[in-house]
Every structure is written in structure tokens, then in C-alpha cells.
Amino acid sequence: MDVVNVDVERHAVAEAHLKNTTIRHIAWKGVTVTVKDRETKLPKEILENVEGIVEAGEICALMGPSGCGKTTLLNVLASRPTGAQNVEGEVLVNGSKPSRSAFREMSRFVEQEDALIGSLTVRETLNFASRLASTSSLPKKERVARIDGLLDSFGLREQASALIGTPVRKGISGGQKRRVGVASQLITSPKILFLDExxxxxxxxxxxxxxxxxxGVAKRNHLIVVVSIHQPSTAVFNLFDKLLLLSAGKTHYFGRVSDVGRHYESIGRELPLHVNPAEFLLELVNIDFSQNRNSASDQLDELHKAWTASPRAGDLMAAVDEVARNGDRTVTLERAEKKPSIPSVILTLLHRSFIKSYRDVFVYGIRFAMYIGLAIMMGTVWLRLEATQESIIPLINGIFFGSAFMSFxxxxxxxxxLEDYLQFVKEKHNGLYGPTELVISNFLIGLPYLFLISLIFSAISYWLSNFQPTALAFFTWVFWLFLDLLAAEGLVVFMTSLFPSFVISLALVAFANGLWMSVDGFMVQPGILxxxxxxxxxxxxxxxxVFENMMINEFAERTYSCASxxxxxQCMWQTELADQCLIAGQGVLDQYGYAPGHMRKDIGIMMGIIVGYRVAGWIVLKLKK
Incomplete structure (x- = not known):
């Protein structure tokens, strides 16, 4: 009995935070979306004068054939970018149009392919979602109770400690991932929830x-849920309270699911018995596969006209107009909870990234393995080079290889x-944080790992190859390699933010590194570039x-014996030590135009480049809609 009471209490705590607002309904009026036709380049309406209203506690389905405008309408309702040439109409909450920031505070959007971090467990996913939202201000005990309540509500208690799943580690099922995606949005206390397929x-x-x-969640918590759905089964279809049926961007029905049969019966299109009503309706308004497109198009227009002339359409227009006339002047959110501060969000993102960094081999594990393999290969190819003139060119080649390929x-x-970027896009649209928090946390989490990579790579390759054998020279090499990796990772962040496609970003980063290799002074000396x-x-x-200062680190204070x-x-480089049968390393540097004494300036420039890539990535993230 005590266990039951504990579960009930958790359930109540988890849902209590969803009942402290005055949001009663969301309505949309005259929504029309125009795009430029790809072929004719002329304006084309993909949504035309769409209206609807959903009350608190209801779940509404947006249904129609592919290309009918479901996702576009969902994006308009959720105040998300549509890529359209023109968007008209109003979306009203309690009869008033809230500000963009207020709407993001009260609503959440779940993508068709929801971005989840595969290396986190189900519980961790909900925990971090809670910490990034206003619920972070709650005592830890209450936040844990909310998470436990949602795990119970969504049937995920047994999977709480299971990973979401990565390409190399199997995780939870597809249906469970959908539930985790929804639960991770509910934990942030939304009042309106949009879901795409x-x-x-x-x-x-x-x-x-x-x-x-x-x-169930909508009913218990007076939540407004709007769902785009393609072809539900009869059982799923009957779960919805309301239905908006679209075809070619026009409304063919809006109202209660229980009334849809009576509407089509009134216009001579009775729903047949023992047939999935959703399938029947979709076939009725889908003309994509009709042999006679003109005739099918005419029938579709007749169905639309029948809807606009129906009493239900008139009632809908009257209800939406009434809401607009008598709407609240403001939409209030009676919250005792505050949004977390920027430092708090950065710490949360750092914690999440840290867990990901050691669980997901694609973050740093594979890179550690690659760099260690590269270090062993380099150290054994450039093995124990003596301080002779025959080793000078191989040493220069080794410096270039060690720095350039680490960067590449x-x-x-x-x-x-890319996984972090997709997660950021979702959380940014939901108003949880912005590019500043992502860029800073991403930079900070990389510092210890990149330094460790630089140190391990150098510890293996530097001494095997017999570069300048002093502790100062070794740590100078490590330092420049560390700056090299910081800049290279900044380039990855910038390019991937600009083109968030794995293939495109990979190609651009590889091309950029190839360009840097070509002009860094090794392939063609700076004097003749x-x-x-x-x-x-x-x-x-x-x-x-990096190449210049590694060259100075190796050659500025070292001598090499000539051939007897x-x-x-006989000395290949003529320097002031030729009479001693030695080559002064500065003679090698002179061929490149390199001289010691400006390391501080070069460090400052490198810091500027490193910060510059991060700032460029921040600007891209800031400007992207």
C-alpha cells in the first residue's frame, strides 16, 4: 500500500506543474501560406484560409495526403520558420496573439525524427531536459519526482537506465524513443505541444x-496537443478528439472525430462499415494517383465547397471569431519557476557533453585511436633520426606531417x-538556450581532451623521431600542437554549423585543410609563394x-654534423659553423625566412584564429532561422 501511495504521489507531483496556467485554447484564423512554384516561379498557395480551434485537454490530428500542407501548418501554428514567401493569418492563444518569446515559453515541438543524444540513458535525457528548462529552479527531490512520474506515465520505468542508442550500441526501440521525445518536452512544462508524424x-x-x-497526458493536465499524422489505424484515429482534414492546402473537415461520419453522410459520402475511416477519408481527398486528374480535381473542389457550405464550417468560423473578439489582452503563465541563467545552462551542457564524450566513441574515442596509430606510424617511420645533415629534410617533413595531418x-x-547541432536546433526552437551557451560549452569540453591528445601523440612520436631532445622543446611542440587542434576543431564547428550535412561538412573541412597544407610554407616556401x-x-x-614555430623549435638552437x-x-647548408664541419639550424630556417623572437605575436594570432572560428560559428547559429 505504501509503494502504491509513493507512485501516486510521484505521478501527482510530475503533473502538478502542468496545471498552473490560464491557457484555455489555441485558435488559428485565415492561415494562408504562399511559396514560389519551382517550375513556373509564380506564387503558389500551399495553405488557403485554414481555420481551427483546439481546447485545453484535447488532442487534434492534422491529416491529409502527402504534400497537402500538414507540416507547413504545424510550423505556422508552432511559430517556426516555414521557408514560405508569405504567411498570412493569426494564431491566437486565449484569443490573443502572444509574443514569440512568450509562445516559445508555453509550447514545445517534437520533430518527426526527434533529435536525441544516443549516448544518454532515458532518465538522463529527461533530467537534462528538465535542467535546461525553468524546472531547473526546483529542488532536486521535486525534479526527480517529476521525472519518475513521467517515466511511469509513459511506460518507461523499466527502460530508465537504458541508452537511447548509438550506431555502435543498441538502445531502446523506435516506439520508446518517440515516447522519450515527447516526455522530454513535457518535463519542460509546456502548455501546448506540437508533434510532427x-x-x-x-x-x-x-x-x-x-x-x-x-x-491521457492531455486530459489529465489540460494540455493542448496538435499532431500531424499520415495514415493512422482505426484504433489510433478514434483516440483523437478533433480532426483537421486537408487536401491541396484547403480544409475539407474540422471538428470532432465522432462527427466526421455524419458530415460526410450529409454530403452523400457515407463512411462504409468495417473500413478504417482514416483510410477512406485519405483516399477520398487524394488525387495524386487519379487517371483523370481534371475530373478528380473537380470532385475535390466539390468536397471543399461542401465543407465551406456546411453548418459545421459556419459554426467553426463563428467560434474562432468569438475567440478573437473576446480574447484576453495578455496570455499569462503563472509560474513560480525561473529560467536557468546562462552560466547554469553552460554547466548543464558541459555535464551532458562530458557524459557523451566518454560513452560515445565517435566523439573522442575513435580520434584517440587514430592519433595514437598516427603517432606510432610517424615515430617508427621517422625513427631515431640523428643530428646529421641527412636528417634535416626528413625532420622538416616530419614536422609538417605531425602538424598538418593532426589538423586534417x-x-x-x-x-x-552534427548530433550536438541537431540537438541545439530543437532546443533553440523550444526557447531553452541560444548559440552562446552551445559555442562556449562546446569549446570548454574540448580543451582537456585535445590537450590530452596532443600530449599522448607527442609523447610517442616526438622522442621516437628524436626531435630537439630537451623538455622545453618537447612542451613547446605539445603547446603548438594543442593550438593546432583547437583551431582545427573550431573550423569543424564553423563548417558544420554552416552546412549541417555530414557529407558536405566533411568535404569542406577536408578541402579547407588541404588548402592550409598547400599554403602553410612547407610545400612552397613563403618567399616564393x-x-x-x-x-x-x-x-x-x-x-x-604551427609549422613555422615547430621549425624554430627544432632548428633555432640545434646543430647538425656535415658529411665527411x-x-x-661537405655541408649542404653553409653557415658560420662550416669550418667546424657543422650546420647551424638557423641556416635551415633562413631558407624559409623564419627567425626566433616573435612567438608571443604568433600565439596571439593563433588565439585570434581560434576565437575567430568560434565567433564565426556563433554568428552562423545566430543568423540561422
Missing amino acids: PTSGLDSAASFEVVNYLK MAVAYCPAY NVFYKYVFHYWDYQKY VGDGC
């Missing part, structure tokens, strides 16, 4: 499971950052400063 890819049993949970292999970070590449790319090429020829010697 939440049953896509699920079998009928899993689909029923997801929608049934949504219906930062492309392996693309998939890990093409003027265009020298002044356009060379001076802000981070590999240039009979009783004398």
Missing part, C-alpha cells in the same frame, strides 16, 4: 501506445558535432604559424 515508422501497436499516452584528422569530429595565396590565405592559415669527404667535410 510521431507514429512514422511505427507499427500499429506502437502507434496506439504513443497516441494513447498523449491523450579533425574531420572525424564532424558526426559528433604565389602573391594571391600569400596575402589572401597564408597569413590567416593556422597551420602556417676525405680529410674534409
Whole structure:
């Protein structure tokens, strides 16, 4: 009995936070969306004068054939970018149009393919979602109780400690992921929830499971739920309170699901017995596969006209107009909870990234393995080079290889950052945090790992290759390699933010690194480098400063013996030490135009480049809609 009481108490605490607002309904009036036709380049309406109203506690389905405008309407209702040329109409909450920030505070959106971090457990996913939202201000005990209540409500208690799943580690099922996606939004205390195809890819049993949970949560907590859905089963279809049926961007029905049969019966299109009503309705308004398109289009227009002339359409227009006339002047959220501060969000993101960094091998594990393999290969190819003139060119090649290819292999970070980017897009749209928190936390989490990579790589390759054998020279090498990796990772963040596609970002980062290799001073010495590449790319090429200072670190204070020829010697580089049968390392540097004494300036430039890439990534994230 005590256990039951504890579960009931958890359930009550988990849902109490959803009942402290005055939101009663959401309505949309005259929603019309116009885009530019790809073929004719003329304006084309993909939504035309769509109206509807959903009360608190109701779950509404947006249904229609592919391309009918479901997702576009859902984005309009959720105040998200549509990419349209023109959007008209009003979306009203309690009869008033809230500000964008207020609407984001009260609503959440669950994508068709919801971005979840695969290396987190189900409980951790809900916990971090809670910490990023206003619920972070609650005592830890109450926040845990809310999470436990949602786990129980969504049937996820047994999976609480299971991973979401990564490409190399199997996680929970597709239906369970959908429920986690919804639960992670509910934990942030929304009052309006939008879902894009939440049953896509699920079998009928899993689909029923997801929608049934949504219906229960909506009823218990007076939550408004709007769902786009493609082809639900009869059982799933009957779970919805209201239906908006679209075809070619026009309304063909809006009202209670229980009344849809009577409406079509009144216009001579009676729903047949023992047939899934959703399938019948979709076939009725779908003309994509009609042999006679003109005739089918005419029939579709007749169905639309029948709807607009029906009493239900008139009642809907009157209800929406009444809501607009008598709406509240403001939409209030009676919250005792505050949104977390920027430092708090950064710490939460750091914690989440830290867990991901050691669980997901694609973040740093594979990179550690690659860099260790590269270090062993480099150390054994450039093995114990003596301080002779024959080793000078191999040492220069080794410096270039060690710095340039370490930078190049930062492309392996693309998939890990892409997952963070997709998570950020979802959480930004839901008003949880912005690009500042992402960029700072992403930079900070990489610092210890990149330094450790630099240290391990250098500890293996530096001494095997027999570069300048002093502790100062070794740690100088480690320091420049660390700056090299920081800049390279900043380039990955910038390029992937600009083009969030794995293939495109990978290609662009690889191309950029190839360019930096070509103009860093190794392939073509700075003194004879093409003027265009020298002044356009060379001076802000981070590999240039790494290669130059590694060269100075190796050659500035080291001497190399010349080759013995009979009783004398022959030196490949003529320096002031030639009479001693030695080559001063500065003679090698002179060929490149390198001289010691400006390391501080070069460090400052490198810091500027590192910060510059992060700022450029921040600007991209800030400007993107």
C-alpha cells in the first residue's frame, strides 16, 4: 500500500506543474501560406484560409495526403520558420496573439525524427531536459519526482537506465524513443505541444501506445496537443478528439472525430462499415494517383465547397471569431519557476557533453585511436633520426606531417558535432538556450581532451623521431600542437554549423585543410609563394604559424654534423659553423625566412584564429532561422 501511495504521489507531483496556467485554447484564423512554384516561379498557395480551434485537454490530428500542407501548418501554428514567401493569418492563444518569446515559453515541438543524444540513458535525457528548462529552479527531490512520474506515465520505468542508442550500441526501440521525445518536452512544462508524424515508422501497436499516452497526458493536465499524422489505424484515429482534414492546402473537415461520419453522410459520402475511416477519408481527398486528374480535381473542389457550405464550417468560423473578439489582452503563465541563467545552462551542457564524450566513441574515442596509430606510424617511420645533415629534410617533413595531418584528422569530429547541432536546433526552437551557451560549452569540453591528445601523440612520436631532445622543446611542440587542434576543431564547428550535412561538412573541412597544407610554407616556401595565396590565405592559415614555430623549435638552437669527404667535410647548408664541419639550424630556417623572437605575436594570432572560428560559428547559429 505504501509503494502504491509513493507512485501516486510521484505521478501527482510530475503533473502538478502542468496545471498552473490560464491557457484555455489555441485558435488559428485565415492561415494562408504562399511559396514560389519551382517550375513556373509564380506564387503558389500551399495553405488557403485554414481555420481551427483546439481546447485545453484535447488532442487534434492534422491529416491529409502527402504534400497537402500538414507540416507547413504545424510550423505556422508552432511559430517556426516555414521557408514560405508569405504567411498570412493569426494564431491566437486565449484569443490573443502572444509574443514569440512568450509562445516559445508555453509550447514545445517534437520533430518527426526527434533529435536525441544516443549516448544518454532515458532518465538522463529527461533530467537534462528538465535542467535546461525553468524546472531547473526546483529542488532536486521535486525534479526527480517529476521525472519518475513521467517515466511511469509513459511506460518507461523499466527502460530508465537504458541508452537511447548509438550506431555502435543498441538502445531502446523506435516506439520508446518517440515516447522519450515527447516526455522530454513535457518535463519542460509546456502548455501546448506540437508533434510532427510521431507514429512514422511505427507499427500499429506502437502507434496506439504513443497516441494513447498523449491523450491521457492531455486530459489529465489540460494540455493542448496538435499532431500531424499520415495514415493512422482505426484504433489510433478514434483516440483523437478533433480532426483537421486537408487536401491541396484547403480544409475539407474540422471538428470532432465522432462527427466526421455524419458530415460526410450529409454530403452523400457515407463512411462504409468495417473500413478504417482514416483510410477512406485519405483516399477520398487524394488525387495524386487519379487517371483523370481534371475530373478528380473537380470532385475535390466539390468536397471543399461542401465543407465551406456546411453548418459545421459556419459554426467553426463563428467560434474562432468569438475567440478573437473576446480574447484576453495578455496570455499569462503563472509560474513560480525561473529560467536557468546562462552560466547554469553552460554547466548543464558541459555535464551532458562530458557524459557523451566518454560513452560515445565517435566523439573522442575513435580520434584517440587514430592519433595514437598516427603517432606510432610517424615515430617508427621517422625513427631515431640523428643530428646529421641527412636528417634535416626528413625532420622538416616530419614536422609538417605531425602538424598538418593532426589538423586534417579533425574531420572525424564532424558526426559528433552534427548530433550536438541537431540537438541545439530543437532546443533553440523550444526557447531553452541560444548559440552562446552551445559555442562556449562546446569549446570548454574540448580543451582537456585535445590537450590530452596532443600530449599522448607527442609523447610517442616526438622522442621516437628524436626531435630537439630537451623538455622545453618537447612542451613547446605539445603547446603548438594543442593550438593546432583547437583551431582545427573550431573550423569543424564553423563548417558544420554552416552546412549541417555530414557529407558536405566533411568535404569542406577536408578541402579547407588541404588548402592550409598547400599554403602553410612547407610545400612552397613563403618567399616564393604565389602573391594571391600569400596575402589572401597564408597569413590567416593556422597551420602556417604551427609549422613555422615547430621549425624554430627544432632548428633555432640545434646543430647538425656535415658529411665527411676525405680529410674534409661537405655541408649542404653553409653557415658560420662550416669550418667546424657543422650546420647551424638557423641556416635551415633562413631558407624559409623564419627567425626566433616573435612567438608571443604568433600565439596571439593563433588565439585570434581560434576565437575567430568560434565567433564565426556563433554568428552562423545566430543568423540561422
